[in-house]
Each structure stands twice: as C-alpha cells, then as structure tokens.
Amino acid sequence: MALLEVRDLVVGYDQYPVLHGVSFDVEQGECCVLLGLNGAGKTTTVTTVAGMLQPQSGSITFDGKELRKGSPSQRVAGGISLSPEGRRLFPRLTVSQNLKLGAWSRRRDSKTLKRQMDLVRDYFPRLAERENQLAGTLSGGEQQMLAVGRAMMSRPKLLLIDEASLGLSPTVARTVWEVTSRIKADGTTVLMVEQNAGALPFADRALIMEKGTLVYTGVGDELRTVNLREAYLGSGA
Amino acid sequence: MSQELVVALVNGLFRGSVYALVALGIVLVYRATGVFNFAQTEFGTTGLFAAFVAVEMWHWDYALGLLFGISVAIVMGLVTERVVIRPLRHSSKVTLLVGTAGVATTAIGIQFWLTNEQPIREMPPIVEGSIATVLGVAITYQKVITVLVLIVVALALAAFFRSPSGLAIQAAQQEATAAELVGISVRRVSLMTWGIAAALGGLAGILSGPNDTFTAAFLTFGGGAALLPGLMAAVLAGMRSMPGALAGGLLVGIVEQLGALSALADLPGPKATILFVFLLVVLLLRPEGLFARKVVGA
Ligand SMILES: Nc1ncnc2c1ncn2[C@@H]1O[C@H](COP(=O)(O)OP(=O)(O)O)[C@@H](O)[C@H]1O
Numbered sequence: 001m002a003l004l005e006v007r008d009l010v011v012g013y014d015q016y017p018v019l020h021g022v023s024f025d026v027e028q029g030e031c032c033v034l035l036g037l038n039g040a041g042k043t044t045t046v047t048t049v050a051g052m053l054q055p056q057s058g059s060i061t062f063d064g065k066e067l068r069k070g071s072p073s074q075r076v077a078g079g080i081s082l083s084p085e086g087r088r089l090f091p092r093l094t095v096s097q098n099l100k101l102g103a104w105s106r107r108r109d110s111k112t113l114k115r116q117m118d119l120v121r122d123y124f125p126r127l128a129e130r131e132n133q134l135a136g137t138l139s140g141g142e143q144q145m146l147a148v149g150r151a152m153m154s155r156p157k158l159l160l161i162d163e164a165s166l167g168l169s170p171t172v173a174r175t176v177w178e179v180t181s182r183i184k185a186d187g188t189t190v191l192m193v194e195q196n197a198g199a200l201p202f203a204d205r206a207l208i209m210e211k212g213t214l215v216y217t218g219v220g221d222e223l224r225t226v227n228l229r230e231a232y233l234g235s236g237a
Numbered sequence: 238m239s240q241e242l243v244v245a246l247v248n249g250l251f252r253g254s255v256y257a258l259v260a261l262g263i264v265l266v267y268r269a270t271g272v273f274n275f276a277q278t279e280f281g282t283t284g285l286f287a288a289f290v291a292v293e294m295w296h297w298d299y300a301l302g303l304l305f306g307i308s309v310a311i312v313m314g315l316v317t318e319r320v321v322i323r324p325l326r327h328s329s330k331v332t333l334l335v336g337t338a339g340v341a342t343t344a345i346g347i348q349f350w351l352t353n354e355q356p357i358r359e360m361p362p363i364v365e366g367s368i369a370t371v372l373g374v375a376i377t378y379q380k381v382i383t384v385l386v387l388i389v390v391a392l393a394l395a396a397f398f399r400s401p402s403g404l405a406i407q408a409a410q411q412e413a414t415a416a417e418l419v420g421i422s423v424r425r426v427s428l429m430t431w432g433i434a435a436a437l438g439g440l441a442g443i444l445s446g447p448n449d450t451f452t453a454a455f456l457t458f459g460g461g462a463a464l465l466p467g468l469m470a471a472v473l474a475g476m477r478s479m480p481g482a483l484a485g486g487l488l489v490g491i492v493e494q495l496g497a498l499s500a501l502a503d504l505p506g507p508k509a510t511i512l513f514v515f516l517l518v519v520l521l522l523r524p525e526g527l528f529a530r531k532v533v534g535a
C-alpha cells in the first residue's frame with residue numbers, strides 16, 4: 001500500500017472544478033515530481049492534500065487512513081508538511097524563529113525540535129550562518145531553503161514542495177533539489193511540484209498534469225527519453 | 238525648574254503612560270486586522286465601570302475589584318472578536334472599522350443607560366495620597382503606580398512576544414496561510430490578540446479613572462479621553478511597532494502637557510490642537526512615523 005493514495009479527486013474554487021478526478025499514488029520512500037504548465041492544477045492538488053482546500057469528491061488516503069475533512073493543523077500533526085508556492089515565510093521574524101514555528105505541531109517535544117533543527121542546519125549550512133537574520137532580508141535561494149527547512153521541522157512522513165525552483169538561478173535550484181534528494185535518502189517521502197523539467201533527474205518518478213487531469217505517470221528515466229516532454233511541458237522544457 | 242514645568246512633566250508622564258497602554262492595544266489589533274479599533278478605549282471605560290461596581294457597590298477588596306474590571310474588559314475583547322471581527326473577517330476594512338465603532342457606541346450607550354440616575358462617579362485611588370512633593374507639586378501614588386504598571390507591561394509584552402505563543406501571534410499576522418500550514422490556529426491567535434488588547438485598554442481605564450471623576454465614555458470622549466492621543470501615538474509608531482507605541486504614548490503625553498504651557502494654549506480646544514499640530518509636523522518630516530522600523534518585504 002502506498003503512503004499517499006489520491007483517488008478521483010475533484011477540487012474547485014467556488015464550486016467550479018479545476019481538478020477533474022485526479023488519481024495517483026506516492027510510495028513510501030520515493031521522491032515523486034508533479035510536472036505541468038502554469039494553471040494545470042498542481043498547486044490545487046498539493047494544497048488539498050495539505051488540508052487547505054476541501055475536495056468536492058474523491059478520497060485521500062495517507063498512511064493507511066482515509067483523510068476526512070481536516071484542517072492543515074491536523075494534517076501537519078499527522079505527518080504531511082507543505083512548503084508552499086511563493087515560500088510564504090514570516091518576513092519580520094528571524095531564520096531561527098521561522099524554523100521553530102515550523103515545529104509548532106511538535107512544540108511540546110523538545111527532543112524532536114532539537115533533532116530537526118540540527119538536521120535542517122546540516123541540510124542548509126547557509127541558513128545556519130544566518131540564524132538571526134530576518135527572513136524577509138534573505139536572498140531568493142536562501143528564502144527557498146528556509147521554506148523547505150521550515151516544512152521539515154515538523155518531522156513529516158510526506159514532504160510536499162511547491163515550485164522550489166521558481167525565480168531561482170539554475171545553480172541555486174539544483175542546490176535545493178540536491179537537498180531534496182538527501183531528505184528522501186534520509187527516509188522522508190517527497191512529492192515536489194515543478195514547472196521546470198530540470199527537477200526530473202532528482203525524482204524517482206514523474207506525474208504530468210494538464211488542465212486538471214493527470215496525463216502521464218512514469219519513471220523519470222523513461223520520461224527523459226520520450227517526446228512527452230515536448231508534448232506536455234512545452235518546447236522550453 | 239518652575240512649578241508649572243513640574244506639573245506638566247508629571248502629568249505628561251502619567252497621561253503618556255495611559256496613552257501608551259491604549260496605543261499598544263491599537264497597534265496589536267491593527268497588525269492583526271489592518272483596522273483602527275474604535276473600541277479600544279471603551280474596553281477601558283467598561284473595565285473601569287466594572288471595577289467601580291465591584292469596589293464601591295459590592296464592597297469587594299480593591300485588588301479583587303481591579304482584577305474583576307480587567308476580566309470584564311478581556312471578556313468584552315473576546316466577545317468583540319467572536320461576534321464582530323470573526324464574522325466580518327472577509328469583509329472590507331471599512332466594514333470592520335464600522336464594526337469596531339459599533340462596539341464602542343454600544344458600550345457607551347449601555348454605560349449611559351446604566352448610570353442614568355447618577356452619571357458622575359468617583360473611583361478611589363489604589364493608594365491614597367502622594368509619594369512626594371516636588372517644588373510644592375504633589376506626586377500622587379496613583380500616577381506613580383500608573384507609570385510603573387506601564388513599565389511592567391512593556392517588559393511582560395517584550396517577553397511574551399519572544400515566547401512560542403507570542404511568535405505564533407506575529408507569524409499569523411505576517412503570513413496567515415503559512416501559520417495555518419505549520420499548525421497554528423489562526424482563530425485562537427485572533428482571540429488571544431483581542432484579549433490582550435482589551436486587557437491593555439482595561440488597565441488604561443482602571444489606572445486613569447481614579448485620577449478624577451468619570452462618566453460614560455470616560456476614556457473615549459470624556460475627562461480622560463485617550464482614544465485620539467492613543468491613535469496619534471500609534472501613528473507615530475507607524476501603526477506597527479510596539480516599542481514605538483510605548484515611546485509614542487509617552488511623547489504625546491508630554492507634548493500635550495508642555496504644549497499647554499506654550500503660546501499654543503491660547504488657541505481654541507487647546508490639548509487637541511497642540512497634538513494635531515505636533516502630529517502634522519512629524520508626519521510631514523517623517524511620513525512613516527517616528528519609531529517605525531523599515532518594513533521588510535516578504
Ligand atoms: N484561489 C483561486 N480562486 C479561483 N481559481 C483559482 C484559484 N487558484 C487557482 N485557481 C485556478 O485553478 C487552476 C489551477 O491552478 P493551480 O492549481 O494554481 O495551477 P498550477 O499550480 O499548476 O499552476 C487555474 O486555472 C487557476 O486559475
């Protein structure tokens with residue numbers, strides 16, 4: 001049984017659906033990338049999994065249990081953490097305060113807090129050097145690292161990362177993806193959302209979404225050799 | 238130093254402390270909702286009336302009466318959040334603003350109605366008498382206590398905003414979506430914010446009340462009017478800085494009292510005019526306020 005099982009998910013804003021029955025699995029221990037053009041419905045998919053949006057129909061099963069109507073706080077306590085699109089840091093709080101707040105759902109567990117803090121420092125030495133800097137004054141790349149680091153602070157079983165590479169130089173984007181691979185290797189399952197096909201080498205498997213439906217599921221290697229890239233990701237991909 | 242100057246400085250510090258308490262509440266709510274809370278000083282008048290009823294009519298111990306007054310103010314803040322602010326959270330800022338004005342006028346209406354037969358009341362001070370006399374000017378215990386309470390409140394708030402709950406409040410104000418994503422209950426945080434703001438208002442009312450007689454709307458338009466000076470202090474703080482609100486409150490109090498000694502005092506409506514001139518000059522020179530930190534973009 002997969003860690004995350006999404007079945008026939010229909011989600012919309014003000015009743016008008018933008019996801020038309022999306023089904024996919026994310027296996028325990030893998031790094032999966034959800035690719036698609038702008039407006040395909042990727043953000044809607046992951047924010048629904050994170051509990052920010054309620055589906056009109058369909059089901060989400062996580063770790064063997066079906067997730068009913070639930071708030072983000074229940075999801076994060078249950079092991080699903082989202083690094084949201086646009087980073088959404090707390091700009092006038094410091095790097096270390098942002099990280100501490102990432103562990104809000106485990107704030108009474110000081111051992112986990114310390115362990116995750118050490119882990120995040122290890123993943124992102126750049127953040128460790130800037131602990132007392134206000135998040136809003138970090139560079140774009142550092143802000144993205146902090147967004148991922150903050151999401152890791154709750155010690156998730158499933159880490160969702162929405163468009164980590166947005167607005168970053170190719171080198172900085174690669175740095176973030178490399179850490180994603182390490183996070184996966186350390187045992188956290190990862191689902192990352194990307195428009196940038198440069199993320200493919202860092203993923204075990206790819207899902208491609210178009211206009212609110214999944215149009216392709218396959219292993220990354222396969223995708224690299226097939227012309228699907230051009231068909232679904234645009235010529236620039 | 239002349240006697241007049243001593244009076245102005247003592248009263249300036251005392252009034253300034255009251256304004257600072259009000260301004261802190263205004264800034265706290267402004268950061269959370271983006272609106273100016275018209276009801277901020279009515280938390281104070283209501284708390285003062287509650288303390289008065291407990292101490293003078295029910296003959297409670299003074300300390301218990303104060304506690305009761307603050308509690309009533311806090312309950313009023315929580316009810317305001319639950320009944321007015323939360324249902325209107327997706328409405329425009331103007332609607333929210335009108336909502337807080339509605340709370341203030343309702344509270345004032347109820348106060349007038351309840352005090353119909355005897356509109357003017359007098360609350361005894363916490364400690365009778367003066368702590369010292371400087372150049373013939375008596376410095377009352379009540380004024381000294383008020384300034385001390387402000388200092389304690391300022392230290393407590395500074396510690397609170399570094400605590401996990403305080404960080405959660407700031408997080409929800411700066412980036413509500415991310416706050417929810419990490420598991421912070423934005424609803425609880427909003428209640429907490431209004432509770433603290435109301436407690437600050439309540440303190441302002443209960444501490445300034447015994448200085449004089451009081452009536453309905455005491456802290457809003459009455460003898461102890463602190464809403465406009467509190468708002469001015471908050472504006473000086475760029476509406477966002479808590480240390481700025483504190484400094485702004487003290488500054489407004491002192492400018493108001495010193496101004497009353499100057500030539501400006503001959504203008505009609507002396508106190509308010511002096512403050513308006515002062516605020517205008519400050520905002521012309523520094524539109525972002527005196528004490529505002531540079532706002533960092535997200
Ligand atoms: N808050 C919203 N209200 C209404 N429509 C929205 C909202 N957010 C996204 N949409 C619409 O839903 C569709 C999918 O958007 P999104 O999930 O953000 O796509 P992606 O992340 O793949 O770019 C788009 O057509 C978009 O216009």
Ligand SMILES: [Mg+2]
Binds near residue numbers: 085
């Ligand atoms: Mg998106």
